[in-house]
Amino acid sequence: MKWRGRTALWLPPLAFALACDGGPAPTTSGAAPVAAPVTAEAQAVESKTSGPTDANADTDADPSAPPVRKDGTIYADAELMGTRVSLNVWLPPDKTAAEAGAAMQAALDAMSRIEDMMSEWQADSELSRISAAAGGEAVAVSPELVEILARARVIAAETQGAFDPTFHGVGQLWSFAPGATPPPAAAIAEKLPLVNYRNLHVDREAQVVRLAKAGMMLGLGAIAKGYAVDRASAVLVARGLIHHVVEAGGDTYASGTKNGKPWAVGIQAPDKRGVVGVLPTSGRAVVTSGNYQRYFEHDGVRYAHILDPRTGWPITAERSPRSVTVVAANATDADAYATAIAVMGVQTGMAFVEANDALEAVVIDGTDKVHISSGLRDQLVVPQ
Numbered sequence: 001m002k003w004r005g006r007t008a009l010w011l012p013p014l015a016f017a018l019a020c021d022g023g024p025a026p027t028t029s030g031a032a033p034v035a036a037p038v039t040a041e042a043q044a045v046e047s048k049t050s051g052p053t054d055a056n057a058d059t060d061a062d063p064s065a066p067p068v069r070k071d072g073t074i075y076a077d078a079e080l081m082g083t084r085v086s087l088n089v090w091l092p093p094d095k096t097a098a099e100a101g102a103a104m105q106a107a108l109d110a111m112s113r114i115e116d117m118m119s120e121w122q123a124d125s126e127l128s129r130i131s132a133a134a135g136g137e138a139v140a141v142s143p144e145l146v147e148i149l150a151r152a153r154v155i156a157a158e159t160q161g162a163f164d165p166t167f168h169g170v171g172q173l174w175s176f177a178p179g180a181t182p183p184p185a186a187a188i189a190e191k192l193p194l195v196n197y198r199n200l201h202v203d204r205e206a207q208v209v210r211l212a213k214a215g216m217m218l219g220l221g222a223i224a225k226g227y228a229v230d231r232a233s234a235v236l237v238a239r240g241l242i243h244h245v246v247e248a249g250g251d252t253y254a255s256g257t258k259n260g261k262p263w264a265v266g267i268q269a270p271d272k273r274g275v276v277g278v279l280p281t282s283g284r285a286v287v288t289s290g291n292y293q294r295y296f297e298h299d300g301v302r303y304a305h306i307l308d309p310r311t312g313w314p315i316t317a318e319r320s321p322r323s324v325t326v327v328a329a330n331a332t333d334a335d336a337y338a339t340a341i342a343v344m345g346v347q348t349g350m351a352f353v354e355a356n357d358a359l360e361a362v363v364i365d366g367t368d369k370v371h372i373s374s375g376l377r378d379q380l381v382v383p384q
Contacts, residue, residue, distance in 0.1 A: 001078045001108055003066040065097035072259055074100050078108050081115045081225055083249030089236065090243040090258045103239035107232035107246070114228040117145055120168050120219045127218050135214030140207060148220065148227050148332065149202050149209055155336045156197035163340035164309035166211070168219030169194030176305040180296040188312040195309050226251045226287060226335025250288040253331045254281040267362055270322040276370050277362065277380040279327070287334035289342055290323040308343050319345035320366065327360040327376065346371060
């Protein structure tokens with residue numbers, strides 16, 4: 001973990017979190033200008049690791065404690081789950097920087113444990129053990145894995161398979177590294193029958209999981225990162241640090257406030273610097289999934305990394321949103337629903353959001369048109 005003592009914030013690839021320092025409130029049209037303090041911080045990118053002696057940071061009496069920045073926050077980041085993870089904590093008067101630092105390390109440790117448990121790419125993970133036993137007996141697993149798989153199955157049913165935790169049966173055939181090529185259509189057709197969330201059986205009481213057909217494989221890349229963000233937030237709350245932001249590669253959860261003012265999450269414009277809007281946020285998750293960062297091109301066709309579990313192929317460019325941002329009560333749900341909405345396409349996905357009172361969304365289509373769900377139009381601050 002690296003402590004950041006400067007007041008600038010590191011800008012993650014898909015979204016960033018900062019403190020909303022006032023300025024004009026969003027109007028019903030969403031066209032009010034972004035407050036100057038927000039945009040100033042939004043454009044600042046942390047360029048180096050800073051220690052407690054940084055001129056912009058307040059020092060703590062304990063030399064082992066992390067630096068407290070001028071705005072009263074402690075910021076740290078680390079590499080986990082194949083991405084950059086950041087914690088931004090507002091230090092309350094009854095906590096020391098050393099106590100906050102220990103809590104933040106515990107939060108990152110919790111995320112690391114989730115990664116080790118739920119990675120389909122680690123042969124010895126609990127998730128991989130379930131896949132290895134597919135078609136056989138149920139496997140006893142940790143309560144966290146039972147919890148996330150039970151929730152994944154519910155979301156799969158709600159989205160009619162647009163999100164499916166058993167997609168890895170066919171997803172394993174694909175690589176989206178530069179220079180990759182699509183797998184043979186025959187191989188996809190052979191593996192596709194293995195993708196069916198209905199054949200995932202989760203017994204929450206016995207804490208066992210079973211895949212009904214041999215060859216099935218679980219992949220939680222579209223939900224585990226959000227779950228890890230939620231777990232990190234829960235650790236911080238349990239340690240008395242209610243006011244914080246946890247972010248992992250575009251999956252953001254904002255808890256409480258920063259000295260009484262709401263946090264804000266910026267929704268990044270695809271393929272460019274800047275944002276399409278800033279959302280004041282407290283006690284909810286904002287998760288962005290985009291198709292413009294992981295892809296390869298072959299024979300003039302662009303293959304983005306988001307697969308449709310129902311076909312085994314990436315969603316087509318004609319109906320693929322460039323970016324989907326989902327707002328929900330927790331990052332677990334927002335993560336999974338963001339992928340499902342991307343698979344559904346703009347029109348079907350936005351209709352799904354409008355029919356679900358627990359969700360809001362901002363979707364950027366292939367022409368860069370921004371679609372905002374009805375519940376966010378009065379909240380999203382759109383720059384002019």
